[in-house]
Amino acid sequence: MSKSKTKAPAPKRVLLYALLIFIAFVLALFTGAELTGQVNKNNLRGAVLAACSGSNLLFPNTGAASLERWIGDYRRETSLVVDDILATAENPTCTLEREDDVPQSLITLARKLAPWQKKNPTLSEAPSVLLEHLRVYECSLSEWNRFSFGSQVAGSSSSSVGTRIDTSFHRQAREQKLIQNELSIARPSLHRTLSYVGSALRLHPLSQNMDCLVRASADLRNVLGLAAETSMCLPRTWDVRQTLQNPAP
């Protein structure tokens, strides 16, 4: 008896599920964009122990084409920072008043990330910066995956709800493939890059100092060359019995 009361008949259960899905859909329809915006506005909240959320600084939501742009931006920015780190190792600035020669692209990127809001990163923190950048990227993709469908349906200009939903489904399917692809590839790619860079740059501090010492040594050599040239006159300067000029050969 009690069983029959607590277990709804099958058709009713289907209806209940359908109702719940509809409610969820409507909520998503009207609150999706706002939710996304809310997270982005507070993207730096909880600086250190940030939740997995997108970043309006790094990956701003600018509409339907945001996802493709994020993917391109992430690849370009990561590649740029990696290249700059390697280039800095190759050609250090010897006249700095600080020990670390940090490329500007790394500083710019780190400043947009929560842990480095109030301080510049050191070069040894570059892997951490890139990994945190990746994490924010993954969270942005995840967030887009969750909320973009509702946003697109709500933001569509089509008057027909059916058309709006259909278009959004197609877009969602295409974007989901991109997101899955990125979520699969981005992290192992960065891990491989960091494995190489981490090993390749392990002698970087020494190499940087050596490079600067080479330059300082060359300067010293040239100054000593002048001193040696000048010293050739010393014995004659001290000898009052002979001229300072060379006698005729």
Place this chain on the structure above:
Amino acid sequence: MKLYNLTPSASFSEPAATHAESGVAQRRSRMKKRFVATGILLLPLLLPVMANAANKGLYDQMRAISTREFLQTQSGSTAIDTEVQRFVPAVLARAGITITPEDTLRAFNPSETLTACQTTSAFGASFICNGFLQPRIKSLVEREMRVRLLGRDLQILASGYEAPVLGGSTSNFPVQAQAIVRIWRAGTGSIIAASGSSIRAVTLTRADVQTYLQAITQILGPGLRPGDYEAAYTGAVWQYSYGVRFVTGDLRPARWATPFPEASPGSEREQLNKRTPVVEGALLSFWEYVKTKPLTPPLRNGEIVLFTLDKDAKALLPKNLNVWAFREKTKDGQDSGDAGLGFDFATEPVLPSLCKDGVAGCDIGNPAVGNITTLGGAFPPPPLELTATGSGLCGMPYQRAGYLCRAFEAANVTKCNETLRPDSSAVVLGTCTGKTGTRATLAGPDACSDIGWKNGTIPFDPNTQCKVDMSCGNLTFSGMTEPKDANGVIKVTIDETTEGPATYLMIHELVHARQNCTAVPGTFVALNQSITGPNDPMAAMKNDNCCRAEGEAYRAQCQAMSDDGVFGPNGEIVGSTSGLPLNAESCWQILTDYSCRERTFGSCANTFSYTSGNPQEQAANVASAYGGKLKQGLNDIISIATTNKPASIPMTCSATYDKTKPEKSDPRVAAALRELNLLGRKVCDPNRETTYENTIGNNMCALSSCVEQTLEDHRLAPGEAGFTTQDPIALDQACRVRTAAQGLIEFMAQDEPIALPVYRPALMVKQIDTAFCQTNGYPPALLPIACGVSAQNTVGFPSLNLVEQAGKLLNQGESGNERTRKIEELSTALASRIGSELYNSVLQRGVDRLTRVITSASTLLDTFTQVKFSNVECSPKAFESDAQIAAYCRDIAPASSSSSARP
């Protein structure tokens, strides 16, 4: 490192796997490990010539590898290595199933069918080809691709680790070390021969090499590499990474074994050792250009030139490709060198070919009935017993100086107490605790005398140099110095039984030798012309010459006596039978006066007064001069010298001096003899041209030589030459006071011994915790306990495809395994970095020391510019009156601190 023996894991159903005999599997496994280890040791890697190559696209390369991991192209379509596409049909063929290479791609698309699929199976083609086969093809492909991915990951690890050691895109460590040594070293001759070759760099512009690089690009471009990871392209770059002439055998010394393991065409290692004639031709053309390129200055024996490409020239090459070249003249004058290829970032290894290149079928072995063939390639034969010195690595300009290429049984081993032997289980860098010769010089520091820092030698010139021939003999007088003869020889003879110790007389005569050393033959300063009579117009000059020449000699002689304590332990005035106050000062004046009077040159001025007699007396008879006190004074000096000399000073000439062993003489005599042989041959002599390589060491040698020559040969004022370095140079030296203008002494702090760096395990654990969190996708500062792998991650990225989502939930364990594997990989890299930091800190101390030396040198050079020279003229006269000297001492008394008066 070439990872060429990754054996394929072909194990689809029963066929291929059955060919692997389990009985030998373990032995083969060991063999494989050994072979891999050999490959690592041989390190056929990039030459660091192209150190300034563009560092672009490392991340893109890694991304391309990662897309391959998921069997995708950059555009998202399915991608499988060509070798695997050909290998899978061969495996299926053994099970009686026929498919095409393209079917392996179709197997990954559920909407496509395997159009070419046929089978003789009893289950029928409809069952096998539709549904049954596709997941198995996928599994086989994924397995093979995973093995190949492992090869790529190992290559990344190896390349990353080796990059800073070998130089190249991320570090110029070998170049920097070489540059510092070259800039600092002293010596151009034997030192270079002992320590290695000299290396210089020449930059090639786009205009120089456009023809050659474009040819190489055309060959290695689309024609040879249809895809980014085409094996032929990768194989060709690795193949010529040691140089084209090394491959062709032109450069290989006869003693070297063939560096390439046997690899017949069609084997799995075919691409590893496959020669490509078109590539060889292009590289040889480039080499011919490099070989004949004029160099200024021309190459010397033992010198190497590295050719580097400038940025524009590098842009002619495909991305990540480098072309390098070097040229050298060996120490025995032979021309040599090579040109080759290399990667900027060596991320792609030469992977197994799996199937014959361009031929149907993948079976390796004897196809006759009853014989074994193996799919995907046989195990390689045992590795050749190559020593490191027989590899291409040891032909490279920098690498051949490394420990892998260093002969353990070198000639130098005889000087070391240790016997150095290679050890297969350890890296033996070797030590040498043998004694090295020490050198003590007598005539001052003798800067750089044992280093060939000058180019060429200075020939002997009798007009400006001399050779002193000193000997003992029987004379009627004490000693004699003859004029320099036509051969530049000055004979000095000392009476065997002279009065007084012979040492002091030798010192006296050697001053005379020195006075004539740089003059033309026949010259004898002061004493070669006597005064002809009272009306001789040159009488005053001749008197002056005698007083100066003898004054110098007696001054050195009496100074030596004073130094030996003849006049008392503190050089004080001692009493004498003549009543004259004897010390070094009165000694040389008495002896000079006596000597010149004896030779009828007249008297010399004294700075003290004889207590009896007329100071201005000009008596010809020296015995009666000053009431006989002059002669008495002479006898007193001889007597005191004989009585008070140190016991170690002999009396006779032969006991003092051995012509065959002049260095055994009194140090002052030996120093004077050595110094005389250097006179006129010094760096700073007038008209002397000295050339040397522009290094810090050689510049310091030149500078030191001139300073030393200043100290040793100075003529501050006539009659005031010091006998040896550090001798007093002026009468008034004792009354000088130190002023600020005389400068300060620069001190350099003593360095502490190098100690092992601090080991901080807690820091390491913290770093691993951070890496652990970030690997799992959490912020770096999160508590590690919260960073564990969450099964909800799979739910966290929901898919709209419910079936796929369910599959992901089922496979979430695999997700965890994947992350575990990543953490393991990351730990390796982290450990590498931590270990590097430890020895980095040791090396850093060496760098710090060098930094301090440079800083001190900079300070020292800066103080050079602050030296103030005196504006007071030196007195040209040797003998000044008491009043003059007193006035002089008064003038430079403490009140006059603005100038040091006399320089």
